[in-house]
Amino acid sequence: QVRLVESGGGLVQPGGSLRLSCAASGTIRSISDMAWYRQAPGKERELVASITSGGSTNYADSVKGRFTISRDNAKNTVYLQMNGLKPEDTAVYLCNAPKVWPTYSTIIRDLWGQGTLVTVSS
Secondary structure, X not given: OOEEEEEOOEEEOOOOOEEEEXXXXXXXXXEOOXXXXXXXXXXXXXXXXXXXXXXXXXXXXXOOXXXXXXXXXXXXXXXXXXXXXXXXXXXXXXXXEEEEEEOOOOXXXXXXXXXXXXXXXX
């Protein structure tokens, strides 16, 4: 079974840094785009950053200059380096892959991880 598994969340002080990872488990033939979303209590889920299979990136205005998304296609893993964290960055961060092609199965659409909690507080 193919899954997305996030890791790296935790408690950090304002101005601190965290590096999130999202690894696609199982036998994967290819993954197109990958993205990081976040959702804070009482707020809508928002797109934080995305990256194409070729490495093109997009960021939400609120994180530009502070966050960097990257991927390692050989490891089927996407990363989110978060620097200069602010309290408003506190949220559950979720990994998403719109299209995943397993080696031994048909395409999986709109695959989500379970999320990892990032808390920015003193």
